[in-house]
Amino acid sequence: MSVSKLPNVGTTIFTTMSALAHEHGAINLAQGFPNFPIDPLLQEQLLKVARESVHQYAPLQGLPTLREKICNLVAKQYGRSIGGQEVLITAGATQAIFTAIQALVFPGEEVIILDPSYDCYEAPVLLAGAKAIRIPLTDSFEPNWSLIEAKMTQKTKLLLINNPHNPSGKVWSSADFDALEGIMSRFPNLLLLSDEVYEFIAFEKGHQSIHERNTIRDRALIVSSFGKTFHITGWKVGYVVCSDFLMKELLKVHQFLVFSVNSVAQAALANYLDLVDVNELSKFYQDKRDFFRQGLKNSRFELWPAEGSYFQVANIRGISTLSDLEFCCELTIKHGVAAIPISVFNADVKDQGLIRFCYAKTTETLQDAIEKLCKI
């Protein structure tokens, strides 16, 4: 008899919906990845470094040059001075999150996850023998601070937050950070894992980072992903920033999980970081968001505010009484556009009739999708 360590885990919704889109030739606005070419400057750096001596194991913690460039980026964007020893290069944000949880969370401890939540958070908690405490965000996707505080116990080790938020596109306000700081001061042993993979994709409100909060950042692990920032989700390179005492533990796990990350990609990214301005990214995606929203203005989809990340949430209740999952399948198969149902991001699979579109696509793809969606 085989016993599963993760009996309730199946294949991710992103894989499922991408496969369905492929099978039916639908436009894939489901899984979050860009479908346009990468910056030629980055391509050039990749080709350039591929001719150099960069093909053996990178140092365990990541190329020193890349870590130094990340320190410069954090200093420039957030005014925080960190050293290269506080940066770990990971195989995407997914590995950063997995590593952090495995390294720091003990069996029997609790990790707070705010729903709807990205799907890679819970499994590492369960594999650590710990308990995931899934707490719903408000109906407008804001943290419910009084509920969060009420769920804190002696066993709570880690609070996991994600801002800008996937799947909702919500961006936190200053009041949320103030409330977070309050909780962290009342629970001095609480650690924070801040998933900021969309840190450079925030629109009108702008992004505030945990890097800027000096009362809590020393107890935080701040995760980012070059996949999102430079349109290279397939490269799987990200990083986590944390204080030395946390890093010491992360490195113990990292060395046996991957040892080190793709050396060629790291070398190319280290060079590219000197050539690119990450502050152009928000405008780039804001134009896409506006184009997509404008195109759907007269459709029957009710659009939610999209403040950051590259996702647009839409309410389908004016169109259908199907569950959000059934609707997404029908949308893919019958109407040729794939989307993601939000209910799968909720522990209780609560269905609010909401679906998520990814607008990190060419204008042409978005236009094709708009035409199909407006016919519904």
Ligand code: PMP
């Ligand atoms: N966190 C969030 C909120 C995400 O949307 C994603 C998907 N990119 C990840 C983490 C994982 O990032 P990566 O592809 O770098 O592993």
Ligand code: GLN
């Ligand atoms: N982060 C992407 C999304 O939310 C999915 C990445 C993946 O498929 N693992 O769509």
